[in-house]
Amino acid sequence: MTKTAPPPIVRRGLLLVLSSPSGAGKTTLARRLLADDAAITPSISFTTRKMRPGEVDGRDYHFIDKVAFIAARDRGDLLEWAEVFGNFYGTPATPVMAAIGEGRDVLFDIDWQGARQLSERALADLVRIFILPPSAEALYQRLTSRNQDPPEVVAKRMAAASGEISHWGEYDYVLVNSDLDACYRQLTAILTAERLRRARQPGLEVFVKALLAGL
């Protein structure tokens, strides 16, 4: 038996996708996770829309022009992209793939269309979670109690919720957010578990070799 301790186990990061209709608690869960867990960072998208007051380039988005965006997209440099109200949004592949190669996880707050594009590019690295509201009433309550959106925006979000929810079947995990703390515990359990997948621990090869050599 050897007296040297085995080396620490190198892991591959993962891409955690959170999708839900607006008002199901996704943003709150994502913020809490990012605050609690230093091993996961948000994906920072390219966007062609104008910077808003309080936003920081490179923190909230990478603000780029349309020509640069389209060039990146056409080179295949984007893991997913979308056009919303005439503006482009997209995820640059390079920083994301670098992060997971270094054992850091990346969080994506995207809709089913983004999740589907990510699935085409990086399925093995993906952990896709869909968050459902406990009921239609609860969703309505959450959208109105924000007191920040005019009624027509709330109505539009309720209508959009159906479309988003209809894609729950394309996700690996489905959580029902009846209680925020319980839902958060489920989210962190999934992250803990997925990090322990054999396929995400390439360092096990070296670890087991050292272990067997000592037997």
Place this chain on the structure above:
Amino acid sequence: MTKTAPPPIVRRGLLLVLSSPSGAGKTTLARRLLADDAAITPSISFTTRKMRPGEVDGRDYHFIDKVAFIAARDRGDLLEWAEVFGNFYGTPATPVMAAIGEGRDVLFDIDWQGARQLSERALADLVRIFILPPSAEALYQRLTSRNQDPPEVVAKRMAAASGEISHWGEYDYVLVNSDLDACYRQLTAILTAERLRRARQPGLEVFVKALLAGL
């Protein structure tokens, strides 16, 4: 929007397989899990060996004779089986499949050969966890500190450990048991996560239908 609460979500149980070399802490982890979590029960095997003092038929094993065992095996009624020192051991399929159909999980404390047979029969329902000791020394310490096995048995177990460990690559998750509490938390996180897999919540179909009807 409907005023009725959506029905509770029906789930399908899973088959949790724990394998490890003797001395890596598997039995301790399994006992703790069974004591803590009412939703998981141990798989109770058929065996043809004689009942030992203190054992209870139907609790520790189902004690049956060789003729009955071989008949069950040849009918395909066993999910996995093995012959050890002239005695047969095997897992009857019926109670296991009934349990998972009712949303209860079943725990298997089996070796890589049993895990492989289970994989052939019930892969989609399987969650396979391999537990590694932190080092060869730690394994030796644990096998000798039990103070119950003669040195030749310890030596045999150390030799057998290599063979068992060499199959770590056939498992979904690999845990290194450096600290029992930490390892137990990882085990329960995996169980929590795997229960939340979309594919294990057939009741989501009904739940989402009710949710969408209310929007």
